Amino acid sequence: MRIAGRHHRTIALAADGWSVEVIDQTLLPFAFELRPLQSLEDAAQAISGMIVRGAPLIGVTAAYGVALAMRADPADASLRQAIETLGATRPTAVNLQWALTRMAEALQPLAPRLRAERAYAEAGAIAEEDVRCCETIGRHGLALLRELAARASGRRLNVLTHCNAGWLACVDWGTALAPIYAAHENGVPVHVYVDETRPRNQGAALTAFELGAHGVPYTLIADNAGGHLMQRGRIDVCLVGCDRATACGDVANKIGTYLKALAARDNGVPFYVALPFSSIDWRMNDGLAQIPIEDRAAREVTHVTGIDEYGRRLEVCIAPADAAAENPAFDVTPAGLITGIITERGVARADRAGLAALYPERDAPRRAGA
Amino acid sequence: MRIAGRHHRTIALAADGWSVEVIDQTLLPFAFELRPLQSLEDAAQAISGMIVRGAPLIGVTAAYGVALAMRADPADASLRQAIETLGATRPTAVNLQWALTRMAEALQPLAPRLRAERAYAEAGAIAEEDVRCCETIGRHGLALLRELAARASGRRLNVLTHCNAGWLACVDWGTALAPIYAAHENGVPVHVYVDETRPRNQGAALTAFELGAHGVPYTLIADNAGGHLMQRGRIDVCLVGCDRATACGDVANKIGTYLKALAARDNGVPFYVALPFSSIDWRMNDGLAQIPIEDRAAREVTHVTGIDEYGRRLEVCIAPADAAAENPAFDVTPAGLITGIITERGVARADRAGLAALYPERDAPRRAGA
Numbered sequence: 001m002r003i004a005g006r007h008h009r010t011i012a013l014a015a016d017g018w019s020v021e022v023i024d025q026t027l028l029p030f031a032f033e034l035r036p037l038q039s040l041e042d043a044a045q046a047i048s049g050m051i052v053r054g055a056p057l058i059g060v061t062a063a064y065g066v067a068l069a070m071r072a073d074p075a076d077a078s079l080r081q082a083i084e085t086l087g088a089t090r091p092t093a094v095n096l097q098w099a100l101t102r103m104a105e106a107l108q109p110l111a112p113r114l115r116a117e118r119a120y121a122e123a124g125a126i127a128e129e130d131v132r133c134c135e136t137i138g139r140h141g142l143a144l145l146r147e148l149a150a151r152a153s154g155r156r157l158n159v160l161t162h163c164n165a166g167w168l169a170c171v172d173w174g175t176a177l178a179p180i181y182a183a184h185e186n187g188v189p190v191h192v193y194v195d196e197t198r199p200r201n202q203g204a205a206l207t208a209f210e211l212g213a214h215g216v217p218y219t220l221i222a223d224n225a226g227g228h229l230m231q232r233g234r235i236d237v238c239l240v241g242c243d244r245a246t247a248c249g250d251v252a253n254k255i256g257t258y259l260k261a262l263a264a265r266d267n268g269v270p271f272y273v274a275l276p277f278s279s280i281d282w283r284m285n286d287g288l289a290q291i292p293i294e295d296r297a298a299r300e301v302t303h304v305t306g307i308d309e310y311g312r313r314l315e316v317c318i319a320p321a322d323a324a325a326e327n328p329a330f331d332v333t334p335a336g337l338i339t340g341i342i343t344e345r346g347v348a349r350a351d352r353a354g355l356a357a358l359y360p361e362r363d364a365p366r367r368a369g370a
Numbered sequence: 371m372r373i374a375g376r377h378h379r380t381i382a383l384a385a386d387g388w389s390v391e392v393i394d395q396t397l398l399p400f401a402f403e404l405r406p407l408q409s410l411e412d413a414a415q416a417i418s419g420m421i422v423r424g425a426p427l428i429g430v431t432a433a434y435g436v437a438l439a440m441r442a443d444p445a446d447a448s449l450r451q452a453i454e455t456l457g458a459t460r461p462t463a464v465n466l467q468w469a470l471t472r473m474a475e476a477l478q479p480l481a482p483r484l485r486a487e488r489a490y491a492e493a494g495a496i497a498e499e500d501v502r503c504c505e506t507i508g509r510h511g512l513a514l515l516r517e518l519a520a521r522a523s524g525r526r527l528n529v530l531t532h533c534n535a536g537w538l539a540c541v542d543w544g545t546a547l548a549p550i551y552a553a554h555e556n557g558v559p560v561h562v563y564v565d566e567t568r569p570r571n572q573g574a575a576l577t578a579f580e581l582g583a584h585g586v587p588y589t590l591i592a593d594n595a596g597g598h599l600m601q602r603g604r605i606d607v608c609l610v611g612c613d614r615a616t617a618c619g620d621v622a623n624k625i626g627t628y629l630k631a632l633a634a635r636d637n638g639v640p641f642y643v644a645l646p647f648s649s650i651d652w653r654m655n656d657g658l659a660q661i662p663i664e665d666r667a668a669r670e671v672t673h674v675t676g677i678d679e680y681g682r683r684l685e686v687c688i689a690p691a692d693a694a695a696e697n698p699a700f701d702v703t704p705a706g707l708i709t710g711i712i713t714e715r716g717v718a719r720a721d722r723a724g725l726a727a728l729y730p731e732r733d734a735p736r737r738a739g740a
Contacts, residue, residue: 228702
């Protein structure tokens with residue numbers, strides 16, 4: 001999408017044809033800098049250090065990490081180690097495992113000398129597929145937003161989103177924000193309430209940044225405010241992304257998503273989750289019991305990063321010096337709270353039958369084996 | 371309650387016998403400083419600038435503000451102006467109007483020369499009553515926590531609280547935290563999950579500070595995390611304060627309270643609201659329609675105050691420079707989500723009959739007039 005009128009992607013091959021460039025998302029919204037990834041270690045550190053984040057982008061970065069490892073050493077041991085190292089970077093987003101499995105399946109059968117070229121081709125294909133998926137999610141979501149806008153009879157459509165499931169979480173377009181960009185570009189008057197998304201403030205730092213840079217009107221709110229706005233009829237629809245969905249439609253997403261889904265149900269506000277097929281974990285049926293939830297550092301709760309009045313980036317402590325803190329990074333929204341799941345194949349009911357109808361080829365093996 | 375082993379109240383007459391000293395809560399948890407209030411303007415500014423906050427403490431400060439005004443000029447016009455100025459400081463907490471009405475009713479009939487002395491006496495009485503109310507709320511709440519602890523069979527009891535309804539919100543003891551202090555002092559093993567409470571972080575700054583200073587174990591969490599903890603069975607009870615309750619048991623409290631009440635209901639976690647009688651607005655029957663909700667500055671959302679690594683207090687911006695933000699300061703939790711209301715008279719069901727049973731003298735005029 002656009003920043004200052006110029007089109008960008010979050011990840012791309014550099015001009016040298018082999019190293020990978022990503023937008024350093026830890027510096028947003030204050031600075032826009034590209035960071036080169038030149039090794040497996042660079043890629044792993046980019047994911048674990050959240051230089052890149054967002055389930056789809058994590059998957060694409062991991063794929064390129066395998067390519068970088070194959071360029072350095074295409075032996076079996078190197079491939080195994082790359083998959084292991086990258087697989088251990090973050091636990092919740094299933095796109096990571098999905099991309100690594102796909103890379104392994106493509107590369108393992110090949111002679112080592114053929115692996116580097118194939119790895120780059122496969123990583124590139126994953127990236128391109130992600131762009132196409134997101135664009136298609138945008139089209140399906142646009143149809144939904146158009147329907148809702150028709151009911152809003154001329155006034156702007158108010159969408160609530162949580163965390164960042166925009167193009168910065170993917171390669172381009174985004175998942176939850178793709179329908180919003182599509183609506184904006186097609187003349188549907190859309191306005192986004194952006195949850196700041198503590199503790200890492202991805203709403204304030206990333207969603208506000210990318211919507212603003214692209215020209216979509218938005219209003220930043222504290223995570224606490226969404227329920228109040230829904231009670232007052234000021235939200236027409238909630239639209240969020242996903243780090244892992246089960247085959248039954250439970251969804252793990254950034255911590256706090258569940259609370260918004262509860263408020264949506266309580267106030268009759270439709271609650272949609274947008275995701276590409278690579279975020280569905282077909283092995284899982286029970287999100288609460290099965291999806292691993294990442295626990296992150298207490299310091300993300302007790303400290304906040306921003307810029308001071310001179311534009312210097314720094315971190316302030318907001319709690320007593322000896323405060324203990326817990327920091328679960330995701331929560332699970334049960335399928336029963338979700339109005340629909342928007343994927344590249346259309347809008348599914350959030351249950352096994354709904355998802356299976358969109359992905360019959362994924363549901364079939366399970367039934368055959370049952 | 372105690373800070374570093376010494377007992378404090380949030381507000382008290384100074385050694386000079388006429389000026390008023392308050393703890394400057396805008397500096398907590400980083401610095402503990404008393405601030406003198408020597409005039410009506412000082413008192414009004416202390417409330418509007420949130421040097422003091424918390425519904426009961428706002429009421430007591432307003433009462434002392436009237437006393438300071440009467441000392442300077444006890445004429446009718448001065449009394450009227452004091453009531454007006456203080457009444458306009460903040461809209462949501464009804465204790466403010468309650469205290470001002472009580473002061474007006476005590477002072478208006480008196481000859482001006484008698485007003486100053488009576489005003490100090492009345493303000494002092496309001497403060498002492500608040501302490502007694504909070505202590506009694508603590509005893510009633512303790513009985514509840516003991517019951518819940520008995521079911522927890524030996525493990526610590528986990529309480530979730532939102533914002534600050536501790537002694538810093540009152541004169542001493544607190545409302546929601548009074549039962550927790552009582553439990554702690556009576557050997558009930560209690561641990562508090564403290565919502566940081568964006569955007570002003572009163573949980574991180576005030577609740578964490580006062581619990582830690584008094585020796586009650588706590589863990590700070592992002593406001594987004596409470597639902598996840600409840601889903602996992604890690605919260606035994608929610609206990610929050612209140613800025614205004616209706617006669618039917620709807621409760622306005624710090625923004626985000628409603629979301630926690632929804633999660634409590636969804637997970638079968640009891641949700642209690644603690645408040646003194648002065649927080650009940652008997653004229654109101656519909657919280658969503660009738661309770662005025664304060665809108666505060668966008669800057670509280672886009673900027674965060676803390677201390678840097680050298681201990682310097684400063685403010686950082688966490689959002690794009692041109693970000694628009696909305697900042698509703700309270701939300702309304704409908705009575706149907708509330709397990710019970712703990713007042714100085716006991717625990718009431720959150721509905722008209724429940725509250726009327728505790729306060730028959732307040733309910734009678736309404737029925738007589740109906």
